Amino acid sequence: MQKSKAEADGAPKADGGAVRVIKKYPNRRLYDTDSSSYITLAEVKTLVMSNERFVVRDAKSNDDLTRSILLQIILEEETAGVPIFTEQVLANIIRFYGHSMQDFMGSYLEKNVQMFMDLQHKMSEQTDGLNPDVWKQFTNAKSPLMQGMMGTYMEQSRTAFTQMQEQMQKNSEQMLSAMGIKR
Template structure:
């Protein structure tokens, strides 16, 4: 037995007993365990026959009661019609392929949602990146601080009054006299 596996015994009175937790469970409990990633095996308490497939199918059937969702009717009909081994193998291959495609799509969707979540959780960073533009890297903190000091130094220089130095006035050239008329 796999140590990570949860073994559930099914008794003739249809009660289910989780041997690892030493407690009786129901179908919802088993579904929860499977959804949480636990490897659940259901065995008949008297014969030790593996009933996992039957119980998991029962969980799926119970989950779809009263809901318009579930497996498409045409697929269910084909499952019943495919009584030979080749037909069952093809349908199982098809279901596995469809489920694998679904899981890949879910993975892509989850990574897209994670990207959106990152953007949504940091609107300040998004705005900063937008204003900065894609080609301009952020200045390192020490460079930014240096620029602040230089600007402050320039502003203080501009604020100081300038010393006036005596400028030499250009010498005036004598005016030419105009003739009197």
């Protein structure tokens, strides 16, 4: 069996295969080494939506540009239609940069988004094959099933926040102890 160019580049995948490698050239074009063709941001978004593992590398320096490409996709989505983030949410996120809570905020957001994705997946499984009228009733915020699922999500979110607070307290106590200050 012949190796793809991405496999030849040696980017390991968690399942033993190779992570798809996309190279970004100075002319801002993206080259998919798997398909040996140039692709658009919309096609990168399709890879994200299909849970395809990939990395975007600068063609010259080999720097990892994956985060900046993902942020570009988010920016396009936010400006193209109905945004997810309000101005207030974006401003609050910006305020965490450089703040001592930055690391905690990142992990808190990551856990919450993952819990929400898990909730969405669970809902999708439970409603597979429902007709539009039943789906509308199911997603009604006042339905007992939806309230139960959202209650579970909120409890998980509260637990994640509590864990974050406990970690912060532990870190503060360690820092104070290292400085010879006891609480």
